[in-house]
Amino acid sequence: MNNNLQFWIVILALGLLTFSIRASFLVMMKNQQLHPRVSIGLKFIPTSVLAALALPAVFLTRTNGIQFTEPERWLAGSVALLVAWCSKNILATILSGMLTLWIAKHIFG
Amino acid sequence: MNISVNSFNKGALASSPLLTGVIPFGIICGVTCTETGLNQWEALGMSSIIFAGASQIVVTQLMNEQTPILIIVFTAFLINLRMLMYSASLAPHLNHETRRKRAFLSYFLTDQAYATSLRRFLDENQSPVDKPSFYLGAGLLMWTVFNVTTFLGASLGSLIPDEWELDFAIPLTFIALLVPLIKSRIELVTSVLAGGIAIAAYAVPLNLGLLLAAAAGISVGSLFELKNEQ
Numbered sequence: 001m002n003n004n005l006q007f008w009i010v011i012l013a014l015g016l017l018t019f020s021i022r023a024s025f026l027v028m029m030k031n032q033q034l035h036p037r038v039s040i041g042l043k044f045i046p047t048s049v050l051a052a053l054a055l056p057a058v059f060l061t062r063t064n065g066i067q068f069t070e071p072e073r074w075l076a077g078s079v080a081l082l083v084a085w086c087s088k089n090i091l092a093t094i095l096s097g098m099l100t101l102w103i104a105k106h107i108f109g
Numbered sequence: 110m111n112i113s114v115n116s117f118n119k120g121a122l123a124s125s126p127l128l129t130g131v132i133p134f135g136i137i138c139g140v141t142c143t144e145t146g147l148n149q150w151e152a153l154g155m156s157s158i159i160f161a162g163a164s165q166i167v168v169t170q171l172m173n174e175q176t177p178i179l180i181i182v183f184t185a186f187l188i189n190l191r192m193l194m195y196s197a198s199l200a201p202h203l204n205h206e207t208r209r210k211r212a213f214l215s216y217f218l219t220d221q222a223y224a225t226s227l228r229r230f231l232d233e234n235q236s237p238v239d240k241p242s243f244y245l246g247a248g249l250l251m252w253t254v255f256n257v258t259t260f261l262g263a264s265l266g267s268l269i270p271d272e273w274e275l276d277f278a279i280p281l282t283f284i285a286l287l288v289p290l291i292k293s294r295i296e297l298v299t300s301v302l303a304g305g306i307a308i309a310a311y312a313v314p315l316n317l318g319l320l321l322a323a324a325a326g327i328s329v330g331s332l333f334e335l336k337n338e339q
Binding site: 007015021024033038049 | 130137145146151155158159161163168174175178181184185186187189190195196198199200204208211214216218273275279280282283285286287288289291296299300301303304305308311312318320323324325327330331334335
């Protein structure tokens with residue numbers, strides 16, 4: 001399938017779905033409350049999905065079949081994890097990871 | 110629609126400190142868009158239609174990995190499901206408005222607009238505000254800044270050479286979003302579990318290992334919480 005067409009299908013579908021999440025209680029069920037059981041499930045979604053995205057993306061790649069990424073990326077990912085833990089700051093985390101990657105590539109590459 | 114300018118400005122002002130997070134995040138969103146070959150106008154289209162940065166970066170990452178459309182949309186949808194809680198929790202404060210106005214207001218629902226508004230609405234020590242106007246002030250400020258910064262980020266990203274390996278900013282962003290959310294031991298355990306399974310199941314076709322891993326984290330976490338409640 002055309003890549004650009006695929007992109008816009010994803011954008012429009014996700015846009016609609018995201019709007020319906022936002023509108024759910026505000027528009028459709030304004031006098032109802034979220035069931036406590038549902039909130040418990042919702043609580044673990046962001047951490048589980050983000051962890052399932054982040055870890056493989058640091059260590060593995062699908063570019064030419066499944067392969068390990070370069071060790072420089074493992075190092076940079078670990079530094080970013082440490083910085084994220086200490087600073088809780090998005091910008092500091094991303095910058096520290098990128099800087100580590102560039103420095104490590106410069107030294108070992 | 111009747112907007113109280115005073116309350117609108119108060120909302121914008123109250124949410125403005127959060128821009129220190131939104132500005133770099135918007136730029137990263139724009140930069141990562143160019144990693145999948147989008148230009149700044151496509152990035153702007155994405156930001157204004159979806160208007161939820163984390164899920165947009167998920168889309169970028171999964172498009173790079175040639176994931177089927179359905180799985181891309183579903184994974185990004187999961188990331189945005191947290192806004193169900195925000196919608197439920199804001200509804201009692203905005204339920205005097207017309208249906209059309211509530212639909213308009215809900216488009217601007219974000220982590221930032223929600224947090225700013227609810228804090229103010231529940232604060233009995235402060236003078237009352239016109240709630241829809243206050244919320245819209247916060248939401249519209251976030252919307253404007255996020256869209257401008259993704260556009261700038263995408264313009265910037267297309268100028269940066271491939272040797273800089275900016276594609277790595279995507280997993281770094283996931284780490285940056287994940288870690289501050291881990292506030293308890295069970296969240297740490299389920300995150301490690303989900304991440305570990307995602308690596309082990311990386312070879313599962315269609316990138317389904319990702320959903321398998323997320324499902325494991327979510328179910329183990331929920332079962333633990335439910336058991337703890339009893």
